[in-house]
Every structure is written in structure tokens, then in C-alpha cells.
Amino acid sequence: MILEVLEFGFMQRALIAGVSVAITSSVIGLFLVLRRNSLFGDALSHAAFGGIAIGLATNIYPLWTGLTLSILGALGITKLRQYAKIPADATVAILLSSGLALGILLISLSGGFTLDLFSFLFGSIMLVSVEDTLAILAMTGIILSIIILLYRQLMYITFDEEQARVSGLPISKLNYLFIILASVAVIVSMRLVGILLVSSLLVIPNVTALLFNKGFRKTALISILISIFSVVTGISISYAANLAPAGTIVLVSTTVFLTVLAARYYSKKKQVVKKLEEARS
């Protein structure tokens, strides 16, 4: 049955696009989580929502308008953090609510929600076209190439921005570049799980990978594997049980997180008991 399903073009596209998104979002998400910026993805996706509504209202390809607004919003709040010294979580709240408000306003002006808008809000991985898949693959390729090229520099900034600055790294340029990459990653991920669940793909696989207590490269690899597993399993379950793919993918990754957390708890408990027994004997 599995092989039969794979013969369907929509399923092939869903899996190819899904795996690409899984890799991109976990790589970008690792830096966001470690910089304590987990909700930044949420803010970017909500800003993109405003942009998508502009695209739908003006008949411009919505992903481009979404991407533009998301990048502009992200750069704007970064400047706001630097110059007005506003706390990071407050700037995230400003971007998130402003993007959503813009979207709602435009939707009400254009006469209500459309099917297109619903697919951006909740994802529509089973409906991705060949063009969408190619666009997702291209964007994934660009993001991964840049991250691989600048991996050490980005890791240095994440580890200690002040020391990275002293070592001569162009911190502002790297931060702006990262924001643009994160915006592209969010736009790519929206196709899979929708605006409302984007940050789960960025955050949950990485938080799970961190529980393994490994180094940077291994943590990134574990996160990618968890993300791919969640996406492929989620798509398969949702097809077999006729469930919403986005919700299923996110719940699979939450289940993986809870399982690893429980395994870690029991292994720690076992270690303590073993040490106590050794001390007694």
C-alpha cells in the first residue's frame, strides 16, 4: 500500500517538499532556539500573513508579498531593538500582532476568507504544485548553502556575540543576513504547516535534539532527523487516517519530544539509583 501511495504525484511532491522544509526549518530553528528567540519565527509568519493578504488583494503572487513584508518587518524590529532598546519579546509581539492585524483588515476589505488564505493559514502540503515544489527546493538549496558556508560564524555569534565582534566578524551584516534567511525559511515552511504552526517546526525538533546533550553539529543532525521523521510520519498518518497533515506533523514531533524527555528522565533516575546502590555496597 505504501508503494502504491508513492506512485501518486501529489504524494511524491508532498514528501519532497516536506523533507526540504523539515531540513531548512530545523537548521534555522537551532540558531533561533539557542538565541532565545524561539517566537521570532511566529512573528515572521504573522508578518507574512499581512503580506499574503496584500498579494491576494492585489493579484500579486502571495508568497513574494509575504516574503517581502516578513523581511521588512524583521529588519524593522531588529532596528527597533538596537536603537530604541525595546526588549526582544516585546518587539516580537509588535511584529506578530501588526502583521496579523494588517491581514485581518485586508481580508475584511476584500469580503472575507478565501480558500487560498485558508491554505496559507493551516498549510496545504498535499496540494503543492510542481512549481511550488521546485521553488521550495531552490529556496532550501540557497538557505542550506549559505548556512553551511557561514556555519562557524553564525555559531560564534550564537555562542557569544561580544567575543565574535572582537574577533572581527561583521556582526550586523551577519545578523541581517540571518534574519533574511529565517524569513525565507518561514515562507517555505508555511506551505507545509501553515502560518499558525510554523514556529513548531522551528522549535520542537531542536528542543528535542538538545535533550541528547551532544555537540553543535550532532545536535543539528539529530534535529534534522527528528524533523524529517515527524514530517514523513505525519504526512503518512494524515493520508491513511484522513487527518489534517499540518496538525498531525506537529503532534508527531510533540510525541517524539515527550518520548525523549521521558526516556531522559528515566535514564537519569536509573543512574542515581545505580550510584546509590554502589555507594551502599
Place this chain on the structure above:
Amino acid sequence: MVLDNISFTIDEGDILGIIGPNGAGKTTLFSCMLGLLDDYTGTIKILGDDIKKKNGKVFKSIGYIPQKKTIEQNFPATVEEIVSLGITTIGKTSKEKIALALETVDLLAQKDRRVGELSGGQQQRVLIAKAMVNNPKLLILDEPVTGIDLEMQNRFYSLLKKLNQENKITIIWASHDLDAVNRLATSVACINRSMFFHGKAYEFFENPDLLKAYSESSMQAHMHLHNHTHRG
């Protein structure tokens, strides 16, 4: 104004100990020297270049070890990965450079451990390995042994001496520990908001008037800090 009237030079191969009480402005001075602050008048030249020009080549010749701060326990990086951050150009020899730096700080056996699992003293040595992996010409250290036990402090000072004598690295080092500065530094700059001594280390430590002036100024700074804390 945090600092005023600061002027000193350091010769290649010297160890300059910068001493001064808490709040004397040592960290501010380092921030200016490292290009983190540029809101000052005057010129700071390192290796012949004005630091305000932000010449990347100069920054790459500087190794910096900040005032001791704990590395976040959950940060997912191995000792080897942290040291690799100090390398500016990755090549075939990177692994060897990292191994050499870790060997110098006696941490090669720990290279695959997560940096957050190490003790405070070991973490500080990882940061030293990171600072020296790129063969810096100048090492700047801001009170690097604060919060580290005495045995580790002594190992750290031996390491500094080795880096200076064997690797020919010039060192600028801020410290509270007059005894250690007396043992290691070739020259001393004494600051408390402004500079009140700069010269050879022996000139400072063999002059009872200067030592008395320093301890009085330290005491005043301590009292000032104490009063502030109580009022706060």
C-alpha cells in the same frame, strides 16, 4: 566621564599588568581597545593601526579572554567546536591547530566533551585555547581568574608565562591580584578613572609610596562601593 587621561604603550613581548580597584574603568578601557566602544577622544593604536578603523587584520591578531563568565550549561558545543571558533581561515591544518591549542592548555583529552559540563577553570582554559588557536600576536585578558580556585589560578599563571615566553605573545592583563602581577608582569599600568602610574613592574612594586597610594585608592573605591550598596 568613566575614564580620563589614559596614555600608555606596550612593547612587543611584554606582559602589561593593568591594576586598579573595582570600578576603576579597566573593563571600559578594554572595550575601547577592542573596538566595542568608540565614544572617546584620542587614539588607540594596536599593532600600528588605529582601532577605530576596524581593520579586520588587526582584530584577527588579537586574542581576547573576557572577565570570567559561566558558559551556559546547555549550550550544545564540544570543547573542540568552541576552540574552532577562534580559527579565522579553515584549512587542512585546522584540526592540528586545535589539537595544539588544547594540548597547551592541557585539555586535549577533553576535546569531545560538552563545554558546559566542564568546571569553571576548565572552561576558562577552553576560552584561552580559542583565543590562541589563531596564533595571536596580542592577548588581552580581563580579570581572567575571578571565581577560579587557587590551584587553577596558579596553573593559569604558569600558562600565561609559557604563552609569553615560548609563543612570544604580548599580553595585556587586568588583575586585582597584585602578587600575581608582581610575579608575571614586565610593566604595570595603574588606573583609577585616570592613570596614576605606568612603568616597569619593579619600579611600581619597589616603591612603597606608590604601593601606599594604590592601596589607599583601592580602599576609597571599596568604601565608595560599600556606601553605594548600602544606600541602594
